[in-house]
Amino acid sequence: MATPDGTPRWDEQLQRRLARGEETALGELYDQLAPMVHGLAGRVLADQAAAGQLTREIFAHVWEHPEEFDPARGSLRSWLGALTHRRAVDRLRARRAAEYGPAGAPDAPPGAGGANAGAAEAEIRTVATAARMQYVVDSLPQPLRETIAVTYYDGRTYRETARLLGISEQAAKQRMRLGLELLATELAAEPAEQHAEENARQDTAEPDGSEPDRSGPDTDDHGEGGT
């Protein structure tokens, strides 16, 4: 999606350089995508050490297997986002399972600890969705992300935002609407089993088909093996 260098060409060039064993390519990959990988891991795992460990693991995976990235199926960013998200959620589940016992595992039938297990699973879903949404926010095209950040996180009106960014009020309103549309679409694109309960309302029609090329993190899995 919208990385500063986020053209497919950047992805493919970097992939070639990684395959050639260029240390500088590894550094550039880290600089470009570590905020996303570490941020996503941190949001899901809520643990500095675990997030660092997963970040290490993810980059080692790309460095050792750059050929697994398929540019035809989406950006390097979305591939890494999907990989990070899945592994982070796996770890969270494993941790929960250890805390609640086997009943806390996602596939276990509701048994003795059923209520606990259900609560744990709901919490995992919330955390995972929140983390994924944040990474979707981070991946929004820069003008949309900037407009939303300036408005929402700094508590400004759209008029103040427009002035601050030097754009028209009309443009500010459009960016906010489009940015939220993209987020809403991502939410709706969650796997059914994850959002069946909480997001029934969102099974409405897709928004206008004008959003930029996206690769849903959860649908763009590249068949990567688990931990």
Add this chain to the structure above:
Amino acid sequence: MTTTEEQHDAHRSLLGAWSLGACPGEEAAELEQHLRGCPECAAEAARLREAAGWLALDEPLDQPGPLRQQVLDWCLARRPAELPVPAWGLPYGAETAKLDALLRDLGPEEWQEVAELPWHGGVQHLRPAEVLGHLTAVDGYLARALGLPDPVPAAPGGAPAPAERRVPPQESAGPAPVPRVPPQGGRYAGITGRTARLVAEQAGLPPQSVRARWRRQTHDLVRSAALAPQGNTPVDYGFVTLPLRDAFVDRAFVCYAHGEDVARAVAYPYDPPAPQHLRQMVDLAVRMLPQALAGLRAARGDRSVRGDRGDRGDLNIRGARGRRLRLVVDGPAAGEWLIPLDGPDPGPPGGEPVASMVLEGLELCQLAAAHRDPDRLPVGEHGDRAAIREVLHALPLLSRP
């Protein structure tokens, strides 16, 4: 009818701002009124509100500074690089990445803050994007040496290249040249001129574009360095020429110092260099010290001691030759160096150092950047106190605009 449609469209265009809570009260009230009678808008409003709800999240974990090195080391241990970055290029790679990470988080208002960049001749006041222009312009000396494009536009009217001003003709005239302080504008004209031209050229660009330009050049520089692992290529700064391997450490250090200047201006924390990188920076500063000592004495009008090789045979004011000082650096970049006090020629070996001093590595570097007061630095001293004072006062002379 048309009016109703127009109103509908107007309300609809407000939905994003409304969902973010960014509508002035009156407009919000009007829109909410409209939503009660318009299912189409109400459905979209619900969608967008729900999406906006996910924006209200806890702050993400801060990315710890040392993580980058840990991750890269971990990766390289599992699969060694076929085209590694030479050790002398690593501090530059790490420091430019650190500064870039800081800049990524800057908001529009923070880009307008003015950073103070002290050097031994004064303080420069620059906005973050101008600091980047400055870094890009001087890094451009390395780019030129490596055959990369020079980021700085040519001086108008074909002004003389900075290198030509380096040695004013009158200095080679007399047999016993009088040591003098070169006018700062002259000595550093190359750096300041290049900075001014690039900053002027980039003045109209959005800060993020300036950042992208700077970042691209830093990436290109490290890539080129990996192809020239010997690092012998001379880099002409105008007032000094360094081999590429030293120039990279020098630029890493300057990037750190100015990164910290920017961080201070926007009140962000900024990590010191990794210990192994700090050690390389200390080593470079120590190796450049004899030159700075010569500069210090020249500035004081001490005619009998000069650091340049032509004066190798001179006696210094004490009548002794080849005095040395033991510098002990403690902290994470711990190490020990012998500093020749009477010119770059170390003198006869085996002589006892006239003094020992103990300094913390980061503080030594900050002193070399003229970010510390040499008279207020905690220093362990033993021996010739005057020699220690001299070294402490010479270090800031390594700084420049």
